Amino acid sequence: MKDGAILDYPASQGESPALAETAPPHSIEAEQAFMGALLWDNGLFDAVSDWLAPEHFYDPVHGRIYRIAAEMIGSGRLCDGVMLKARLEADGGLKEIGGTAYLAELVAESVDAASGEAYARLIYELSRRRALIELSADMAREARTGEGEDAAERIIETAESRLSALCGASEEGREAGAAEAFDLALAEIDNPSVRIPTRLHALEERMGGWRPGGVYIIAGRSSMGKTALGVEAAWRVAESGLATVFVSIEMPRQEVACRIGASLTGIQYRKILSGQVDMEDRRALRGARERIAAAPLTIMDVPGVTVAGLRARLRRWKRAQLAAGRKIGVAVVDYLQLIKPERDAGSIYADVTKISRALKPLARSLQIPLIVLAQLSRETEREKDKRPRLSHLRDSGAIEEDADAVLLLYRDAYYADREPEHDDTVKEQDRKNRAGSYEIEIDVAKNRQGAIGRVSLWCDVKTNQFREWR
Ligand SMILES: Nc1ncnc2c1ncn2[C@@H]1O[C@H](COP(=O)(O)OP(=O)(O)OP(=O)(O)O)[C@@H](O)[C@H]1O
Numbered sequence: 001m002k003d004g005a006i007l008d009y010p011a012s013q014g015e016s017p018a019l020a021e022t023a024p025p026h027s028i029e030a031e032q033a034f035m036g037a038l039l040w041d042n043g044l045f046d047a048v049s050d051w052l053a054p055e056h057f058y059d060p061v062h063g064r065i066y067r068i069a070a071e072m073i074g075s076g077r078l079c080d081g082v083m084l085k086a087r088l089e090a091d092g093g094l095k096e097i098g099g100t101a102y103l104a105e106l107v108a109e110s111v112d113a114a115s116g117e118a119y120a121r122l123i124y125e126l127s128r129r130r131a132l133i134e135l136s137a138d139m140a141r142e143a144r145t146g147e148g149e150d151a152a153e154r155i156i157e158t159a160e161s162r163l164s165a166l167c168g169a170s171e172e173g174r175e176a177g178a179a180e181a182f183d184l185a186l187a188e189i190d191n192p193s194v195r196i197p198t199r200l201h202a203l204e205e206r207m208g209g210w211r212p213g214g215v216y217i218i219a220g221r222s223s224m225g226k227t228a229l230g231v232e233a234a235w236r237v238a239e240s241g242l243a244t245v246f247v248s249i250e251m252p253r254q255e256v257a258c259r260i261g262a263s264l265t266g267i268q269y270r271k272i273l274s275g276q277v278d279m280e281d282r283r284a285l286r287g288a289r290e291r292i293a294a295a296p297l298t299i300m301d302v303p304g305v306t307v308a309g310l311r312a313r314l315r316r317w318k319r320a321q322l323a324a325g326r327k328i329g330v331a332v333v334d335y336l337q338l339i340k341p342e343r344d345a346g347s348i349y350a351d352v353t354k355i356s357r358a359l360k361p362l363a364r365s366l367q368i369p370l371i372v373l374a375q376l377s378r379e380t381e382r383e384k385d386k387r388p389r390l391s392h393l394r395d396s397g398a399i400e401e402d403a404d405a406v407l408l409l410y411r412d413a414y415y416a417d418r419e420p421e422h423d424d425t426v427k428e429q430d431r432k433n434r435a436g437s438y439e440i441e442i443d444v445a446k447n448r449q450g451a452i453g454r455v456s457l458w459c460d461v462k463t464n465q466f467r468e469w470r
Contacts (some may be wrong), residue, residue: 037116210369220409242329352397
C-alpha cells in the first residue's frame, strides 16, 4: 500500500478528524488495501473466507463490495474491477459505493495476496474490538436502567453468551490433517484420564467413562429413579476429587444435598427433609456433612433456566473451578424438559427438539461430559411390557439424535407395587417378590462408545443408595 494513504474516499463516507478520534478502532486503509488485493488476486478469498465476513468491515461500502465479491468468487466467477463494475451497474449499486473512480482506485491500490491476508486479519481483529466496545456499552446501559430482581443475572447471561459468540468465532473451523486428528484419538487411548470414570462397574464396562464433550441422556418415566441415578453419578465423580456440578431445575438444592446425605448414612431422605431423625441419625448426618464438604460438588438450583443461562452458569462454574486448581468432572442437569425455551418454537415437541439440539454444542464448547436427565411420556406405559425404548424418547422430541449415549431406566418394583393383588397365592407371592426388589435396569439403548445392552444395579430409592447388582 502507498504509505498508508487513504484513497479518495466517497464524500458521504468521509471521516472528519474529530470523528476519527472518537470513532471505534478501525482502519479504512487496511480495508481499502485488502479490497484492492482481493480484486487483483481472487485466490486471496480462499485464505480468508472461513472467518472474514462482510459485517467485519467498518465501512459499509467495503462490506457491500466484499459481499458481492464473495458471491461472485464463491460461484466460480472472476471478480476484478471490470467485472465488479459490470455487476454493480447491473443492480444500480455503483453510485452508492462512490462510482467508477473509487473502484478504479481500489484496483490501483493492489497489494500482494500475503499482505492482503495480513490486512484481513487486522480488519477482523478491529471488528472484534468494536464488538467488545459495543458489548460493554450495552452492559453499562442495561446495568443503569435494568429493572426487576434478576436484572443483573439477565445482563450477565446475555453478556456471557455474546462474549462466547465472539470467542466461538475465532475457534470455529479448526482444522487438522487426518493423521493429526488420529493422533488425538490415539492420545485418548493412551491417556484414559481423558475419560471420567463413572465408578459404577456395570456402567463403566459399557460406557468406558464419561467423555468431555459427550452428552449422556438418562431417561425414564416419572419415579423410575432418574434423579437418584443423576445424583449418584455426580456424587461418585465428585468424591473422586473432580469438580462436579448438579444443576437442579426441579428441586431446591437442599433436597439434592439431602439425597447425598441419605446415600451416605442410609437414612431415608424424606425423613431427613421432614426432620424425622433421632440423635443417632443426627450424629451420622454430621459425619456425612464432613464427607460432603470434602468433595468439590456444586449444586445449583435454577428454576426456569434457558440453554443460554445454563451455558453462562456452567462457563462461570468451570472458570472458577480451574482457577481454584481443580480438575473438571461432570455436569448433571435435572431435567431436560424443564429447560425453558428461549423463544416458543410452536409445540412442546419442537421446544424439546430445539433444546436437545443445543446440548451437544454446549457440551463440546465447555469440554465437559453433560449428563442430562429426561422425562418420558406416558406412552411408555400403554404396552404390557412397560420397559422404555428409544422410540419413546423420539415421541418426546429428537432427544437422542445428538446424544453420545442414552440410558433408559426401569424399575419393575414400581409397577409390581401398583398391580392389583392376585387371588392366586403363587402369583401374589411373585408380585410381592417383584415389588420388594431393589433392581434398577439400565438399558444402554444408544452408545457411541461401546456396546448397547441392559445392565442392572442395586438401588434403594428411599435412601438414594446404589451398589453393583449381585
Ligand atoms: N420413603 C419413601 N418411601 C417410598 N417411596 C419413596 C420414598 N422415598 C422416595 N421414594 C420413591 O423413590 C422414587 C425416587 O425416584 P426419583 O425421584 O429419583 O425418580 P425420578 O425418575 O427422578 O422421578 P421424578 O421425575 O418423579 O422426580 C420415587 O418413586 C419416590 O416416590
